[in-house]
Amino acid sequence: MSIDGAGREQPGTDEERVGRYVRMAAHPGEGAALADALLHVAANMREAPGCEMYLVNLSADEPDVVWVTELWSDEQSSDRALGGELGQVGLEDVVAHLAAPPELIAVRPLGGVGLPTA
């Protein structure tokens, strides 16, 4: 993330941006509760500097699996927003529903429809 002359935060450049798909498997029957907990985290992410996407999805094929589509202006923004106290952003409630550690697919966004303009 960069700061323009007026002190406003600017969207990340294509080189700095990081994205990830995060797969989370809930305990049996707890998929909806996990999704709710993640929507609560998403609400807290709305004001997080550098958070360009934090989109909560149910798996279409696997019951009790939730995927989060994340896009950050840079790695540091992601670390700052998600790396603090779990309880602060609601991640404690998320962890309580997890049957296994989250699995990440890390990507480097290039462009296309839906990418904020750098």
Place this chain on the structure above:
Amino acid sequence: MSIDGAGREQPGTDEERVGRYVRMAAHPGEGAALADALLHVAANMREAPGCEMYLVNLSADEPDVVWVTELWSDEQSSDRALGGELGQVGLEDVVAHLAAPPELIAVRPLGGVGLPTA
């Protein structure tokens, strides 16, 4: 997708929306060319009705693997935009670089940061 009183297309409702992560593995050394071909498809998708996201990403871990993050207002919009002649939207060039069939992770978007308002 729905049409409002003035005939404008409206973003899909949360129930209708479909999303997917599409993993495409290129022939060795052709990852960048595959990404370029997909960015060309993305440019064509910009005007496709119901296309809310078509975001091209390089894998951060796997060389020559590209991921596309798709979000559609409904299944029909996706079928219409991607289901026609491959050459029309540039998918022919994409297929030429593929080492294997694309793999899909299908999701149902619920909400969060980065989802167009229904």
